[in-house]
Amino acid sequence: MLSLEGIAHRYGCGTEVLRDVTLRLEPGLTALIGPNGSGKSTLLRIAAGLLAPWRGEVRLDGRPLVRVTTWERARRVAYVPQQVLLPEGMEVLQVVLLGRLPHMGWLGPESVQDRAAAWRAMEATGVSGLAHRPVETLSGGERQRVALARALATGARHLLLDEPTSHLDLHHQSALVGTLRALVERSRLAVLMVVHDPNLAALADRVVMLADGRVVADGPPRRALEPAALRAAYGDGFVILEGPDGRRAVVPSAASPRLPDRRNPAAGTGSLS
Numbered sequence: 001m002l003s004l005e006g007i008a009h010r011y012g013c014g015t016e017v018l019r020d021v022t023l024r025l026e027p028g029l030t031a032l033i034g035p036n037g038s039g040k041s042t043l044l045r046i047a048a049g050l051l052a053p054w055r056g057e058v059r060l061d062g063r064p065l066v067r068v069t070t071w072e073r074a075r076r077v078a079y080v081p082q083q084v085l086l087p088e089g090m091e092v093l094q095v096v097l098l099g100r101l102p103h104m105g106w107l108g109p110e111s112v113q114d115r116a117a118a119w120r121a122m123e124a125t126g127v128s129g130l131a132h133r134p135v136e137t138l139s140g141g142e143r144q145r146v147a148l149a150r151a152l153a154t155g156a157r158h159l160l161l162d163e164p165t166s167h168l169d170l171h172h173q174s175a176l177v178g179t180l181r182a183l184v185e186r187s188r189l190a191v192l193m194v195v196h197d198p199n200l201a202a203l204a205d206r207v208v209m210l211a212d213g214r215v216v217a218d219g220p221p222r223r224a225l226e227p228a229a230l231r232a233a234y235g236d237g238f239v240i241l242e243g244p245d246g247r248r249a250v251v252p253s254a255a256s257p258r259l260p261d262r263r264n265p266a267a268g269t270g271s272l273s
């Protein structure tokens, strides 16, 4: 299990962008949401071991992550950044096979098992038909799915995905959630994905909401996405529609929105009717 304990972070001499965040990443699909600049990407990079926290510790099965070798970490924790950079001049299959490097070591070449894992990952993300396309010819959404395939090919049980749906159309957003859910159920993966859309977050098993670098809600979607919690984090620039089956949709409102008053957290909360 990947756990973050008492994490605080500041860049240089700036103010704290994460404050005392404690989070245990259990098997299941967890959505990480929060306003722009609330610290989501910073938290993911710290969880991936790519950024040393200013205070606190990340542990993998109880061991400090800094003591886990780079190879082992790469086999067990996969991270897909917000800005996906794929090496130009390579075909999709070659790029996805890069996800197998932690299993191949320096000596390579890839084994039958490595190729099978790469094909499985491409099929799961719907890019197997693009296997021999040079990556620079792909659309933004296709690139994003190739990056996810590379992460899945690692076989890591912990997936850290920073806005994996930002370039995806509605169909592929649903397909991605379906794929992740199937992986979670079949292989007990622990997935932490940053999303901006609360409606997408509502499809997760658990929602963690950050505001001002703190966890302000953590629980099942219905509870974590309570109107009052959303309003405290995002202000009043949205309305909540409720269908006859009780399902809710959060949609931006056309009115000039006000952000919450962070000096007085009680202001800006309340009923959204």
Ligand SMILES: Nc1ncnc2c1ncn2[C@@H]1O[C@H](COP(=O)(O)OP(=O)(O)OP(=O)(O)O)[C@@H](O)[C@H]1O
Residues within 6 Å of the ligand: 011, 014, 017, 034, 035, 036, 037, 038, 039, 040, 041, 042, 043
């Ligand atoms: N390398 C850096 N140097 C200085 N400040 C940084 C750096 N990276 C991020 N920040 C600042 O840290 C804060 C948190 O940034 P972060 O990218 O973690 O937020 P986020 O919640 O992912 O935002 P968004 O939703 O806009 O992607 C922001 O105020 C940002 O400007």
